[in-house]
Amino acid sequence: MWGGPAVPQPNGVIDLQHLTKRYGRTLAVDDLSFTVLPGHVTGFLGPNGAGKSTTMRLVLGLDAPSSGAALVNGKRYASLPRPMHEVGALLDAGAMHGGRSAFNHLLCLARTNGIGPGRVSEMLERVGLAGVAQKHVGGFSLGMKQRLGIAAALLGDPGVLMFDEPVNGLDPDGVRWIRDLMRSLAAEGRTILLSSHLMSEMALTADHIVIVGRGKLIAEETVQELTTRYPSLEDAYLALTAGSLEYGASGS
Structure with a gap:
């Protein structure tokens, strides 16, 4: 299985060490350990509620673990002095101020990490x-907001990128554009963690796969190993997650 202990590398490593998260009686993440290394698109798969x-x-x-650790480059995210220069993420494309222009949305984020307006335009x-840099985000389609969220993730030129x-x-x-972008970012030596429910697209995009179910690690292998x-x-996904389905679960 692909993974193992994190080794410090200049372009970034995501390292989960016995990560556990409880919300009351609900165990959302259960002693989860895996490592995501640079130069690959790692697909992060699992049923709803996984x-x-x-x-x-x-x-x-954004949440604190109940136990264990989630590290980037050997450090907790909160201890990174300029986090956007090390980690970029898109978790919720709708989490934007609708009254701001696309340019001003990115500029506000950029200023928090010492990034200039030239990078925003780029x-x-x-x-x-x-072409829509001065238009209000509130009028954007979901697809446009996804693109803007990706631009935000890339602002600091980070070595680690996470997309949900x-x-x-x-x-x-647009789907093909995302696929090509993910693969080009990995080819630059970046660490890419990509969550998706589209198996056909993941098969074309990812090199490695991490599958979780009910908060636990089910598989951590290359796409080639799974498709062999x-x-x-x-x-492979349906067979490996057959015992982990939780119909009616609201989260992922």
Whole structure:
């Protein structure tokens, strides 16, 4: 299985060490350990309620673990002096101030980490939003908000990037654009953790796969290893998560 102890590397490492999170009687993340290394797109898969979003929130310091550790480059997110320069993330494309322009939304984020307006313009160009830079975010489609969220994640030129369902709301051209972007970022030596429910797209995008169910690690393997044992990545996912489905669960 792919993984093992985190080794300090310049482009970033995500290292989960016996990570556990309880909400009252609910065990959302259960003694979860895995490592995400640079130069790959790592797909993060699991049924609804499996703990994927909670795990990402723990890595980003948005929730505190009940026990264990979620580390980036060997440190907790809260201890990073300029976090946007080390970690970029898109967890919720709707979490934006609708009254701000796309440019001002990014500029407000940039200023918190000492990033200049030139980088804001550059990232808007990269995600295809330069033409609507002065338009209010509140009028954006979900797909446009996804692109803006990706621009925000890239602002600090970080070595570690985390995306939760980034293709939601995108048309086929947008989905292909996301795929090409993820692979190009990994080719630059960055660490990419990508959560998605689209197995066909994950099979085209990811190199490595981490599968969780009910907060526990189920599998941590390369796409090639999984598709050698099963007819497709979808077949592998369905077989491995068959005992972890929680119908009616509201989270991921």
